[in-house]
Every structure is written in C-alpha cells, then in structure tokens.
Amino acid sequence: MTQRDIKNWLNPRLQMADKQLHQTDKKPLKGNDPFFLGIDLGTCNIVSMVIDKEANPIATRVDQADVVRDGIVWDFFGATQIVRKQLESLQQQLGVELTKASTSYPPGTEPRISVNVLEATGLEVTSVIDEPSAVAQMLHLKNAAVVDIGGGTTGVAVIKNGEVIYSGDEATGGHHVSLTLAGNLKVPVEEAELTKKQQGKKIWPVVRPVFEKMAAIVQEHLTPFDVDEIYLSGGSCALPGVAELFSQLFPKQRVILPTLPIFITPLAIATYGMDKSCS
Known part of the structure; x- marks a missing residue:
C-alpha cells in the first residue's frame, strides 16, 4: 500500500x-x-x-x-x-x-x-x-517511528517494511507538563492546564524539561532501530516548541508533526x- x-x-x-x-x-x-x-x-x-x-x-x-x-x-x-x-x-x-x-x-x-x-x-x-500502532497503520508507514504523546503516557511504535515490529510506552505526558507548570506558577492543575493551552509559547521555557524527558524516553526506545522518519501525534504535541525540540534531538530523522494532533x-x-x- x-x-x-x-x-x-x-x-x-x-x-x-x-x-x-x-x-x-x-x-x-x-x-x-x-x-x-x-x-x-x-x-x-x-x-x-x-x-x-x-x-x-x-x-x-x-x-x-x-x-x-x-x-x-x-x-x-x-x-x-x-x-x-x-x-x-x-x-x-x-x-x-x-x-x-x-x-x-x-x-x-x-x-x-x-x-x-x-x-x-x-x-x-x-x-x-495500541495508539502509536494505529497511527502507523493508518498512514501505511514503511520505515518510521510514531511517537504518541498523550495526556499521561508517551508511546512509541517502530515500523519496518510496513510492519510494526516494536511498541513501548512510558508514563510521562501532557498531564505531567501541567503538574510542572502548576508547581512553577503556584496555581491549581486545572488552571495550569488552561494556561498551557492559551499561552503555550510563553510557558515553553518552563515546560521544556518535561518534553526533553519525553524525548529521552523516545531515544531510549529507538536506540536499537534505524528509522528514516518520526511522526508525532497526540494532543500534547500541539504545544509550540515540541516539533522543533524533537528535530534538534533527532537530527538524522525527519520529524513530522501533522496539524491538530x-x-x-x-x-x-x-x-x-x-x-x-x-x-
């Protein structure tokens, strides 16, 4: 296909x-x-x-x-x-x-x-x-990885020759970003969640370390594999700065972030x- x-x-x-x-x-x-x-x-x-x-x-x-x-x-x-x-x-x-x-x-x-x-x-x-495998199959990917950053977890699927050969997951996601922001601003998590959505670019320096941790998780999962592309999905990827961070940390792969993840x-x-x- x-x-x-x-x-x-x-x-x-x-x-x-x-x-x-x-x-x-x-x-x-x-x-x-x-x-x-x-x-x-x-x-x-x-x-x-x-x-x-x-x-x-x-x-x-x-x-x-x-x-x-x-x-x-x-x-x-x-x-x-x-x-x-x-x-x-x-x-x-x-x-x-x-x-x-x-x-x-x-x-x-x-x-x-x-x-x-x-x-x-x-x-x-x-x-x-599983979530990243669903994205991989929908897009008919050939030699790539899908990174699904959801609210609670970061999932990774590796695709070789059109088949998902590996999938893994770690408990870090958008909710952890909100917790970090809430602690920094000294506000309830619910208020931090709204701030994250409304002022994404402004609060990026505060939450960047959480996304760096997610990227480190992805690097660990992808170490045994050689892929050409990394596709980002999940609502947490919409925050300004995420795609650029992954592009910096994965210079050998093309990082792709679709609209409205x-x-x-x-x-x-x-x-x-x-x-x-x-x-």
Missing part, C-alpha cells in the same frame, strides 16, 4: 474533524451508508469520531476528562458517563444507532481496560489496537476499525 500523504490525505481530515467539533445540526445518514466509530480514552480528553467509508470524519466529540491516569482508568463510572453522553449526541446528530466501536490503549497496558468502558455503555468493541489517534482508531471490517 502507498504511504498516505500528510498534507493531502491526513491534514484535510484533521481539519474536517475540528470543524465538526461544535456542530450538532442533524445530518442523517442513509441506512446503507457505512460508517465507523473510534473512541480514544485519553488522560485529558475523551474523543469520539465517526468516519465514512473514505475515512472522512463526519462527526466528532471531545470532552475534557480526568478519568484515565498513566494508561489506567481510575474513574470507571466517569469514563462511561462521558462516552454515553458523546454517543447520545452523535446518534442524535447522525440519526443512526451506534452499536459498534473501535478503541485503543497505550502500549504495555491491558487492552481490556478500554474495552470494558465501551462495553459498559452497551457498545460492541470490534477492534482494539489531538485528532490523529481517534481518526486512526476509526480507520483501523474500518480496515478490519473490510478485511
């Missing part, structure tokens, strides 16, 4: 998902139109995305959430409530019943954790895959579910 282009294939779909974020106008689907739901249970956000047979997002929901920490669902009830709310909103908008979904998990954690949340809402989980993993999850259903 031909590698999918970031500029012409991925970025337009991510922008499409962003535009749909606050749209609730009814857009009924025809009964025979295939669609696929992917749900990303993140540390800071839960994202649900519905795509069509061309992997174009047709509806997206995002809710801030503190129900997952370091890849573990610590607030099971809260997670199921958010997923149920998103399902109801999507069903109302699209005029269809959502009964099946795909989901993901950080490498090295138990896949059943995410599956249990979705099943508790009444969904049938048709496929589950918060939507990469849910799109990849839904696309993986679509591919599995067609195989």
